[in-house]
Amino acid sequence: RKEVEQDPGPFNVPEGATVAFNCTYSNSASQSFFWYRQDCRKEPKLLMSVYSSGNEDGRFTAQLNRASQYISLLIRDSKLSDSATYLCVVIPGGATNKLIFGTGTLLAVQP
Amino acid sequence: GAGVSQSPRYKVAKRGQDVALRCDPISGHVSLFWYQQALGQGPEFLTYFQNEAQLDKSGLPSDRFFAERPEGSVSTLKIQRTQQEDSAVYLCASSPAGTSNTGELFFGEGSRLTVL
Numbered sequence: 001r002k003e004v005e006q007d008p009g010p011f012n013v014p015e016g017a018t019v020a021f022n023c024t025y026s027n028s029a030s031q032s033f034f035w036y037r038q039d040c041r042k043e044p045k046l047l048m049s050v051y052s053s054g055n056e057d058g059r060f061t062a063q064l065n066r067a068s069q070y071i072s073l074l075i076r077d078s079k080l081s082d083s084a085t086y087l088c089v090v091i092p093g094g095a096t097n098k099l100i101f102g103t104g105t106l107l108a109v110q111p
Numbered sequence: 112g113a114g115v116s117q118s119p120r121y122k123v124a125k126r127g128q129d130v131a132l133r134c135d136p137i138s139g140h141v142s143l144f145w146y147q148q149a150l151g152q153g154p155e156f157l158t159y160f161q162n163e164a165q166l167d168k169s170g171l172p173s174d175r176f177f178a179e180r181p182e183g184s185v186s187t188l189k190i191q192r193t194q195q196e197d198s199a200v201y202l203c204a205s206s207p208a209g210t211s212n213t214g215e216l217f218f219g220e221g222s223r224l225t226v227l
């Protein structure tokens with residue numbers, strides 16, 4: 001089982017739609033969680049951190065459920081420019097500093 | 112620019128050739144990471160440096176892969192006797208802190224390796 005699992009999609013949604021991505025992680029000791037965005041043939045970039053209390057940044061809301069080892073990203077009022085791959089990222093517990101990336105979920109927002 | 116710079120951007124190698132990929136991190140960044148990203152997959156961790164010390168190389172897939180950062184700045188990822196399964200984009204990332212707990216890594220555009 002992979003440490004971080006995501007539905008690869010693609011998610012094809014019309015402009016203005018609300019879309020949610022889910023991610024599960026296997027290491028219950030994991031401490032830190034993030035969402036990254038990767039445009040086609042570009043490098044990944046940090047989108048937002050995920051906190052236990054949930055956090056919102058404009059149209060984007062991220063939530064963490066530690067009991068279920070589950071992370072979500074909600075995008076409201078989708079724009080064409082939101083089309084990208086969304087990567088779920090976990091920092092495992094312990095001494096390691098490495099970020100573990102999921103496979104990514106591809107979002108295509110249609111006009 | 113002031114971002115992470117990687118070279119070459121594209122490399123085609125014949126099976127069995129050795130390749131060297133270079134990463135220039137953002138000036139002053141302590142942490143440096145190498146990731147391998149195959150088509151349709153997320154980045155897979157290869158190795159991590161804090162300054163010149165290689166603290167984690169658990170992701171290197173075989174002893175054909177070697178990374179160094181001798182002066183704590185520029186890093187080189189070397190792949191010996193390349194195989195077709197080595198074809199991927201190799202991403203370098205840096206961060207200013209000694210740990211990556213802030214979650215923000217600054218990635219280069221990657222070196223796309225194709226092994227024929």
